[in-house]
Every structure is written in structure tokens, then in C-alpha cells.
Amino acid sequence: MNRQVIIALGCGVLFGMGLTVSGMTDPARVRAFLDVFGSWDPTLAFVMVGAMMPMAVAWRIAKPRRAPLAADEFHLPATHPIDAKLLLGATLFGVGWGLVGLCPGPAIAALALRPGPAVLFVLAMFAGATIHRFLFSRPSAGTAAT
Amino acid sequence: MIAAFPSAIPLQGLIGGVMIGLSAAILLLGIGRIAGVSGLFARATGASDSGAPRMIALAFTVGLPIGAFVAASVILTPMRMTASWPLIIVGGLLVGFGTRLGSGCTSGHGVCGMSRHSPRSLAATATFMAAGIATVTAMRLIGFGS
Numbered sequence: 001m002n003r004q005v006i007i008a009l010g011c012g013v014l015f016g017m018g019l020t021v022s023g024m025t026d027p028a029r030v031r032a033f034l035d036v037f038g039s040w041d042p043t044l045a046f047v048m049v050g051a052m053m054p055m056a057v058a059w060r061i062a063k064p065r066r067a068p069l070a071a072d073e074f075h076l077p078a079t080h081p082i083d084a085k086l087l088l089g090a091t092l093f094g095v096g097w098g099l100v101g102l103c104p105g106p107a108i109a110a111l112a113l114r115p116g117p118a119v120l121f122v123l124a125m126f127a128g129a130t131i132h133r134f135l136f137s138r139p140s141a142g143t144a145a146t
Numbered sequence: 147m148i149a150a151f152p153s154a155i156p157l158q159g160l161i162g163g164v165m166i167g168l169s170a171a172i173l174l175l176g177i178g179r180i181a182g183v184s185g186l187f188a189r190a191t192g193a194s195d196s197g198a199p200r201m202i203a204l205a206f207t208v209g210l211p212i213g214a215f216v217a218a219s220v221i222l223t224p225m226r227m228t229a230s231w232p233l234i235i236v237g238g239l240l241v242g243f244g245t246r247l248g249s250g251c252t253s254g255h256g257v258c259g260m261s262r263h264s265p266r267s268l269a270a271t272a273t274f275m276a277a278g279i280a281t282v283t284a285m286r287l288i289g290f291g292s
Contacts, residue, residue, distance in 0.1 A: 007176045008202045012209020013216070015169040015181065015253075020217035022162025023155050028226035032153065034275075034282040042151055043159040048256060050163020051170065055261035058171035068178035075178050075198070077249070077259075082269045089248020090255070090270040094277025096240025098285070100229045103252045104245060105183040105210060107238070112211035113218055114225045121238040128242020129184075129193035136247075137195055 003070050016109040022047045025110045027101025034098050158221075170258055177202065182254025183210070184245035194246070248274070 023029045023043055032041035067073050080086075097103050102110070102121055110118035170181035179198050188194035189203035197203065217223070229237060245251040248270055250259065255274075259267020 004177045004199075005201050005205045008173065008179070008198075009205035009209045011169045011173040011176075011181065012206035013213035014172070014209075015166055015183075015206075016210035016213025016215075017217040018162040018165030018167075018169060018213075019210070020162070020214045020223050021165060021221055022159045023223065024162070025214060025223060026225050028224075028228055029153075031228065031282055034278040035286065036279055037283050038286055039153070040151065041154050043154045043156060046154075046156045046159030047163035047166065048260075050160040050165075051167035051257045052163075052261040054164060054167035054171040055174075055257055058174050059262050062174055068174065069176050071177045071179075073178055074174075075180075077180065077264075079264065080266065082266050086248050086266055086270055087273050089244045089246065090273035091244070091248075091277045092240045093244030093248055093251060094274035095281045096237040096244060097252075097274060098278035098281025099233055099240070100237030101227075102237070103183075103241060104187055105251070105253050107241070108183065108187060108207060109210040109214035110225055112215035113223065114227065117227045117229075117231070117234055120231060120234050121241075124235045124238025125187070125242035126191050126193055128239040128244070129188045129191070129246050130242075131239075132243050132246035133188075133193055133195065 007070060015105065016112075018051075019106050019109045020113070022050075025106045025113055027106075029101075030103075030106070031098065031101035034101075166253075166257065167261075170253070173206070174258070180254055180258045181206070182250050182258060183207075184242075184251040185249075185254060188246060193242075244274075 019025050024047055029041055029043060033044035107118060107121045173179050173181045185197050186203040186206050189197040190207040250270060255267040255270040260271055
């Protein structure tokens, strides 16, 4: 467990460094990527391509293995069909993303860069996630649904 | 760097992207978890009842601003926030609620899910990208926010 926590912390640090190096903690740059009819900035596409390369390799390595290196099993999302919740959720997320230019990772990373607006956004994000919890949580299935 | 897009930073984007992908790959192969920031954040803050163990989620989440701080001390990274504070709150609420309803954000669906060829993640990513583009374009058309 301790080893897993340390790995998670290291991964978070590396992830936050990557977001900052790639300019993704800059909301104006992210909004410029979404501004395809304005002065388009393709940087985010390079970030996605760069990030998917190691992950494509990682999935190939993971596939034949029964367990990861420092845990008993893989915890992977089940492959549900595409449903209305998924599409509505992604739409609402996309609207918020376009309004401000922040998604969860960069918003949390930006707490160290410009605390003022970042704290406000992260608190609102927490409130949004909490509203979802109260609307959709199933207390009896809570611990089993991992 | 790309003549047609003077503000783009493709090399930094690619390098930062690879760092993000490596982080996600280490998390997957090390402890068998998906580097989905919205899920880990919700878990870390108690806004979700299911998902990774609390300490693991917390460690990853805390790592993000630490990594951003380290990277920002080496490399110059502006954070240009165009949104006013009411917009930041609305955006944060939508991002927090939407990523929970849609089971993921740019990292979980975009990086981890797409590299896994998950149809759900592909649909979610296409949807939030389209919604983001529509939002930024609509704001441009009414001359608001940019």
C-alpha cells in the first residue's frame, strides 16, 4: 500500500510537470485549440499525440499480464455500452472546458501557478462532483461498485 | 515554430505530452490504475464513493501542483485566464458535474481510453471536443470572453 501511494505521488508529480511543460496550464492556449474558426493553436493536439504514445505501449505490455508490478490486480473501467449519461456528461464537461479553458488536471496543477482563479475553479469543480454524488450515489452499492 | 500558427509550441507540447503519457503508463503498469484526473480528484476529496483507494487518489492529486511548481521554476509558463470569476464558477461546476456523469475527462477518456481503443472513450472525447469548440465559437460570435 505504501509503495502504491509513493508511485501514485510520483506519477502525479510527473503528470503535473508534463501539463506545465506542454502549456496546458494556460487556459488561453487551451481555448485557442478549441477556437478552430479563430486563431487556432494546435499545441493540444501535439500533447495528445505525445501522451498516447507511451500509453499505447503500456496497454500492449499490460494486456498479457495478470497483475501490475506493485499491486494484485488491474482496476480497469468496465466496457459499458455508450449511453446517454456518457454523452450528456461529456457535453456538459466540454461546455465548461470551453468557457474557461481548464479541465481537471490543469486546474489542479494550476493551484501552484495562479492560486486565485485556480482555487475558485477547483472548488466549483468539487461542488459539481458533489452534486453528482448526491443525485446519483447508491449507498448500498457504494463500496462494491469499484 | 510552425509558420502558420505563430503561438503554437509543438515541441514543448510533444515533450510535455510524453511526460503525461509516461505518468499514466507507470500508474497503469505499476499499480493497475487509470490516470483519470476527474475520478482521482473526486475520490481524493470525498466527492465520490467508488474508485481508487483514498490515499492513492490523494497522493496523485497532490502531486499535480507539486509537479507544476517544479516545472514552472525551470520553464516559463504563462497562465492567461480570460474568464471572469462568475464564469470560472459556472465552468468549474459544469466540469465537475459533467466529468462525473460522463465518467472521465481529458486524461481518463482522452489519453488512457483512446489509447486503449475504448469506444466509450472515443465517443466521450469526440463529444467534449465538439462541445468545447461549439462553446468557444459561440462566445466568439457574440463577442464574449475572448
